[in-house]
Amino acid sequence: GAGVSQTPSNKVTEKGKYVELRCDPISGHTALYWYRQSLGQGPEFLIYFQGTGAADDSGLPNDRFFAVRPEGSVSTLKIQRTERGDSAVYLCASSLMGTDNEQFFGPGTRLTVL
């Protein structure tokens, strides 16, 4: 069956530009998570959706970052006025119900800000 998919797999942009990263979770998974993984580090939590609503966005680093999940399935992570420090691999994960269920990770989007 299909796993979590993320597009694009790679994104190169210039400082100051706007980018959108897309995540397609496993069908039927109500919980969706975004993490960011910098080189040589473990993934760091950004935001968690339960259904359509952001249940916890405490990991978003600043107001340039925003994420939506309008129909409770696909999610888009949006980054405005990108900075070189935003360069990282952005990971999406989904789980069946949240609370202690296994999170299945996508392959990630590698974002490079020049």
Add this chain to the structure above:
Amino acid sequence: GNSVTQMEGPVTLSEEAFLTINCTYTATGYPSLFWYVQYPGEGLQLLLKATKADDKGSNKGFEATYRKETTSFHLEKGSVQVSDSAVYFCALLLSYNTDKLIFGTGTRLQVFP
């Protein structure tokens, strides 16, 4: 705060050697503990987990025991293979804290024939 500390890599072993990757945690409350693995060119995969003290998680010959008294969840395997070469991440999850995983920095394992 809540955090995970892993031994630094890379860990370099010969095939069939014994593996230990240390992981300790700091958490308020009673976390669930996980080991995730990232093979070259692939996404993160759950390797094993334990949800309460003294539980042992196991999978693919890997084991880890949830030790509350030492706040540890060390990963072990009795005989590693070249195909085990990957980056291993220890993580915790606090269910009251909206299920976000808190990861360690990862430990790269390289197994040579």
